[in-house]
Amino acid sequence: MNSFGQKLKFSTFGESHGVAIGCLLDGVPAGLCIDETYIQNELDRRKPGKTEFETARKEEDKVEILSGVFEGKSTGTPIAMVIYNTNQKSKDYSNIKDVFRPGHADFTYFYKYGIRDYRGGGRSSARETAARVAAGAIAKLMLKELNIEVLSGICEVDGIKSEQLDYEAAKKSVIYALDAGKEQEQKDAIIRAKNDHDSVGGVSRVLVKGAPKGLGQPLYYKLDAILADAMMGINAVKAVEIGDGVLSASVKGSQNNDAIRTNGFVTNHSGGILGGISNGEDIVMNVYFKPTPSIFKEQKTVTTKNEEVDFSLKGRHDPCVAIRGTIVCEAMAALVIADMLLLNMGSYMEGVLKYYK
Ligand SMILES: Cc1cc2nc3c(=O)[nH]c(=O)nc-3n(C[C@H](O)[C@H](O)[C@H](O)COP(=O)(O)O)c2cc1C
Numbered sequence: 001m002n003s004f005g006q007k008l009k010f011s012t013f014g015e016s017h018g019v020a021i022g023c024l025l026d027g028v029p030a031g032l033c034i035d036e037t038y039i040q041n042e043l044d045r046r047k048p049g050k051t052e053f054e055t056a057r058k059e060e061d062k063v064e065i066l067s068g069v070f071e072g073k074s075t076g077t078p079i080a081m082v083i084y085n086t087n088q089k090s091k092d093y094s095n096i097k098d099v100f101r102p103g104h105a106d107f108t109y110f111y112k113y114g115i116r117d118y119r120g121g122g123r124s125s126a127r128e129t130a131a132r133v134a135a136g137a138i139a140k141l142m143l144k145e146l147n148i149e150v151l152s153g154i155c156e157v158d159g160i161k162s163e164q165l166d167y168e169a170a171k172k173s174v175i176y177a178l179d180a181g182k183e184q185e186q187k188d189a190i191i192r193a194k195n196d197h198d199s200v201g202g203v204s205r206v207l208v209k210g211a212p213k214g215l216g217q218p219l220y221y222k223l224d225a226i227l228a229d230a231m232m233g234i235n236a237v238k239a240v241e242i243g244d245g246v247l248s249a250s251v252k253g254s255q256n257n258d259a260i261r262t263n264g265f266v267t268n269h270s271g272g273i274l275g276g277i278s279n280g281e282d283i284v285m286n287v288y289f290k291p292t293p294s295i296f297k298e299q300k301t302v303t304t305k306n307e308e309v310d311f312s313l314k315g316r317h318d319p320c321v322a323i324r325g326t327i328v329c330e331a332m333a334a335l336v337i338a339d340m341l342l343l344n345m346g347s348y349m350e351g352v353l354k355y356y357k
């Protein structure tokens with residue numbers, strides 16, 4: 001179960017090499033138009049196997065809505081969605097049955113549960129994030145009704161930073177690069193690492209446009225805390241910055257404060273959140289992904305019997321997980337913002353009236 005979930009309850013099921021993955025999304029208001037083509041398009045943006053910058057595992061990620069939608073509209077009842085796995089090739093994973101891949105969840109799952117679905121990491125595989133994207137697409141449909149948009153793109157690969165942040169460019173790029181001028185260099189870094197049987201990290205920049213003032217509950221349900229929680233819950237995310245983030249610790253207050261004018265804020269160092277509440281500016285986050293743990297270089301590890309071994313991995317893996325990860329960030333951000341909106345409708349007379357009008 002998700003940890004935001006005040007109004008929207010969201011959970012997923014399934015394993016990478018099981019029959020299917022899917023989700024249950026409860027709390028979506030009745031009467032929302034559920035555009036299945038839109039949901040599928042969102043899944044297509046994340047699905048694996050599209051380019052050489054992604055895992056070679058080809059999945060169509062066709063989503064099927066099982067409940068909660070009638071004649072194209074949400075009914076206010078739980079929405080269940082399923083995506084069948086079709087390209088498992090589980091036998092490729094027999095060589096990690098008794099060894100732990102450094103950097104992956106094999107070690108910790110084994111010591112926590114004593115049993116591990118080693119076929120592609122089972123439940124710990126980011127295959128599960130397809131289900132997040134399906135739920136996030138429904139949240140995005142709800143946000144669209146309120147002219148709120150969630151966008152994202154890659155602003156750094158292997159330390160190569162984007163100078164431009166062009167979200168339209170990111171939509172056209174196969175690696176969702178925000179800076180078309182840096183795209184080739186970033187692509188080259190991914191392919192170089194891949195050819196070297198290695199992997200690279202990257203950073204996704206997420207932008208929520210059009211969010212109203214007042215989202216987030218002080219003090220223990222702050223919008224920045226909940227967004228960070230949602231992002232950190234994505235596989236391989238190691239840090240989240242809101243607005244200027246880490247940089248704000250090394251500048252003066254006079255440089256960091258956003259001056260206020262009658263028409264809004266002059267700058268947006270805060271990333272659109274003050275005191276845990278949205279201030280009406282763009283909500284901006286940087287989400288940091290580590291390099292893919294499953295690499296094909298020989299590595300040192302131990303077996304399930306705690307014997308030291310050198311081992312070489314097989315399988316199909318993303319050389320840079322941030323690329324597809326950015327689509328998952330959008331989905332999680334959309335779910336959080338939708339949840340916060342629904343929460344405000346309950347605590348704000350204006351919201352309640354608008355909702356019931
Ligand atoms: C979209 C996406 C794709 C990923 N693809 C792979 C992959 O192909 N191989 C791999 O080892 N890890 C991949 N990961 C990362 C692992 O799932 C993740 O590192 C692992 O579950 C351990 O969790 P942690 O890194 O959060 O500790 C991917 C992550 C995301 C978000």
Ligand SMILES: C=C(O[C@@H]1CC(C(=O)O)=C[C@@H](OP(=O)(O)O)[C@H]1O)C(=O)O
Pocket residue numbers: 016017047048055056057059119120121122124125126127128130235315316317318
């Ligand atoms: C299958 C997908 O990505 C997978 C994420 C992943 C991992 O360890 O996170 C490992 C690889 O697959 P497997 O679980 O078969 O080893 C990726 O291909 C997907 O995103 O749909």
